[in-house]
Amino acid sequence: MTPTAPPHHLPLAEPADRYRAMRLVRGFEEQALDLVREGVIAGGIHPYIGQEAVAVGVCAALRDGDLITSTHRGHGHVLAKGASPHRMLAELAGRVTGLNRGRGGSMHAADFSLGILGANGIVGAGAPIAAGAAWAEARAGRDTVVTAFFGDGALNQGVLLETFNLAAIWRLPVLFVCENNGYATTLPAAGAVAGGAVERARAFGIPAQTVDGMDCEAVLAAAAGAVERARAGDGPSFLECRTYRFEGHHTMERRLKLGYRTAEEVAGWRERDPLPRAAAALDPGEADRIDAGIGQLLADARTFALASPAPDISGACDYLYADGLRPRAGVTL
Amino acid sequence: MSKLSYTKALNRALGDALAADESVCVFGEDVGAGLAGPTLGLQARFGTDRVVDTPLSEQAFVSMAIGAALAGRRPVVELQIPSLLFLTFEQLANQAHKLSLMTGGQTSVPLTCLVPGSGSREGWAGQHSDHPYSLFAHVGIKTVVPATPSDAYGLLASAIRDDDPVIVFAPAAAMGVRQDVTWDLEPVPLGRARIARQGDDVTVVALGAPVHGALAVAEELAPEISVEVVDARTVHPFDWATLSRSLERTGRLVVIDDSNRACGFAAEVMATAAEEMRLTAPPRRVTRPDGAVLPFALELDRALQPDARQLTGAIRAVMK
Ligand SMILES: Cc1ncc(C[n+]2csc(CCOP(=O)(O)OP(=O)(O)O)c2C)c(N)n1
Ligand SMILES: [Mg+2]
Numbered sequence: 001m002t003p004t005a006p007p008h009h010l011p012l013a014e015p016a017d018r019y020r021a022m023r024l025v026r027g028f029e030e031q032a033l034d035l036v037r038e039g040v041i042a043g044g045i046h047p048y049i050g051q052e053a054v055a056v057g058v059c060a061a062l063r064d065g066d067l068i069t070s071t072h073r074g075h076g077h078v079l080a081k082g083a084s085p086h087r088m089l090a091e092l093a094g095r096v097t098g099l100n101r102g103r104g105g106s107m108h109a110a111d112f113s114l115g116i117l118g119a120n121g122i123v124g125a126g127a128p129i130a131a132g133a134a135w136a137e138a139r140a141g142r143d144t145v146v147t148a149f150f151g152d153g154a155l156n157q158g159v160l161l162e163t164f165n166l167a168a169i170w171r172l173p174v175l176f177v178c179e180n181n182g183y184a185t186t187l188p189a190a191g192a193v194a195g196g197a198v199e200r201a202r203a204f205g206i207p208a209q210t211v212d213g214m215d216c217e218a219v220l221a222a223a224a225g226a227v228e229r230a231r232a233g234d235g236p237s238f239l240e241c242r243t244y245r246f247e248g249h250h251t252m253e254r255r256l257k258l259g260y261r262t263a264e265e266v267a268g269w270r271e272r273d274p275l276p277r278a279a280a281a282l283d284p285g286e287a288d289r290i291d292a293g294i295g296q297l298l299a300d301a302r303t304f305a306l307a308s309p310a311p312d313i314s315g316a317c318d319y320l321y322a323d324g325l326r327p328r329a330g331v332t333l
Numbered sequence: 334m335s336k337l338s339y340t341k342a343l344n345r346a347l348g349d350a351l352a353a354d355e356s357v358c359v360f361g362e363d364v365g366a367g368l369a370g371p372t373l374g375l376q377a378r379f380g381t382d383r384v385v386d387t388p389l390s391e392q393a394f395v396s397m398a399i400g401a402a403l404a405g406r407r408p409v410v411e412l413q414i415p416s417l418l419f420l421t422f423e424q425l426a427n428q429a430h431k432l433s434l435m436t437g438g439q440t441s442v443p444l445t446c447l448v449p450g451s452g453s454r455e456g457w458a459g460q461h462s463d464h465p466y467s468l469f470a471h472v473g474i475k476t477v478v479p480a481t482p483s484d485a486y487g488l489l490a491s492a493i494r495d496d497d498p499v500i501v502f503a504p505a506a507a508m509g510v511r512q513d514v515t516w517d518l519e520p521v522p523l524g525r526a527r528i529a530r531q532g533d534d535v536t537v538v539a540l541g542a543p544v545h546g547a548l549a550v551a552e553e554l555a556p557e558i559s560v561e562v563v564d565a566r567t568v569h570p571f572d573w574a575t576l577s578r579s580l581e582r583t584g585r586l587v588v589i590d591d592s593n594r595a596c597g598f599a600a601e602v603m604a605t606a607a608e609e610m611r612l613t614a615p616p617r618r619v620t621r622p623d624g625a626v627l628p629f630a631l632e633l634d635r636a637l638q639p640d641a642r643q644l645t646g647a648i649r650a651v652m653k
Pocket of ligand 2: 151152153179180181182183184185
């Protein structure tokens, strides 16, 4: 029998809410790593561990009706914008109860009912889509704000620079969030981005600032200003969030033993872990209570995902066309 | 009575769609001025928020159109050069086409990509003369190549109404065609071929401008061979039922296809006919060469495009 996911709501208004959301993302990713190792999640994932303060801080500045586009490293964004961890995990496991009915997986997770226009497997591809949605919303007279998350690697995609220009000349309500985690796979951002991230945005007349991406409250404060600007019709902003991924680029990396980062560097960033920092600001004992609650939620999500059936193979071409056009079969017997 | 031109038909289809549906909008280069023809006068009628002049950033504005589609619009993007389809292949093939399936049907992308002046424009050389409609059929994007003004109107109208991405090729060689239209212009359903001329001996499948060439050849051969001309109109999804019915009668097939030979439209039509339909003689195709790059000199440009002489030869060959 196909189980039904329980209703899910993720408040982000208070510091404790934001700690809880970061714990949810962290715990979700740790569990997903287990499930990759167990072979339940095919293909592996790009873990978001270490970067939680960015997704949560930015999403805390948004309203329910706001939209986001995400990346290959998108679990944090999708969960912080309110997606059900049950259905997200089911999606990663390729189950019919997944957000995308098992058709998208980690790199394409979307929930249009929550304004999540999708993770994206192509670096930089989400930003122009976000700008287009922002154009449509603004021209329809709505004050929706659209956030495009992307990594430092995307700074070298030409289409992103084209998008900066279009967003600036048309004063689109877009928030560009660059998560500079120091690397595009193994390539250090330091040697790959001429002129710097914020300088690039400023060259297009887009207000830009760098924030500590390991501090959720700092990210929220910066994002809130940018969102307010966009909502008021004053155009796009750019945030460079300095952050770090504690895990490898992709789960596959564990086996490869690549030596592009030193153990000291990783350890140094782990000391700046956004979760203990946020926990320290809460009442004593509160973080522990939250952690226990999240532990239970994620255990339920796991049970839900594993109890959910795989999609029926007769539907492998379902949803290819909106009008139900059936492609010819590859094999005719 | 005035004759309807192909370009005017596209212009009417866009104007009617913009007037009928608030969600329709147009993005492209020089669309305000109407440089390519189809958008002439539309910005003055509908404003700069509906007919949007874009800077020269095709990858971004095609993607933006996708984003606008996700937010409820029915955007039309006009590309000035057919090879800009190569530049925006990522956006069309990898994003627009895939989002419906990848999101498990949460969204569709009702995007129309209009390419006025596809194929050779005579004298525009290697980078302005491509006709890559087969590529989009291969990827699975709905693709149409109207031959006549009324079909240009009808197929563009249907493309805009369709909930999936559709590429509309308006061949340069067809854009000069004019037609007496005594009826009300109407949408033409995607995926439906048109019998442009009835015949009993051989079926010629054509698409775009070569439809007119095929009709002329059929006329010339009429005393000896009865040629049926099927205007496919839609490359994908192809109208297999109409082809099959035609071959039931003729059993002989020639495909004329103004694109490169290998893995092309003609190859697919012949392969499917051979697998699934009645053929009494080996089929033939008339195409551009494998991997063609059209050279500049007019003689060379024309030499690589399928023509009436080659078509006549192919028809005679299948009749042997
Ligand atoms: C356009 C494109 N090029 C290459 C890849 C392969 N690839 C996937 S992720 C990645 C690195 C991206 O780095 P960054 O944008 O900094 O994001 P991060 O992985 O650090 O979160 C690469 C090269 C891709 N998916 N898309
Ligand atoms: Mg990076």
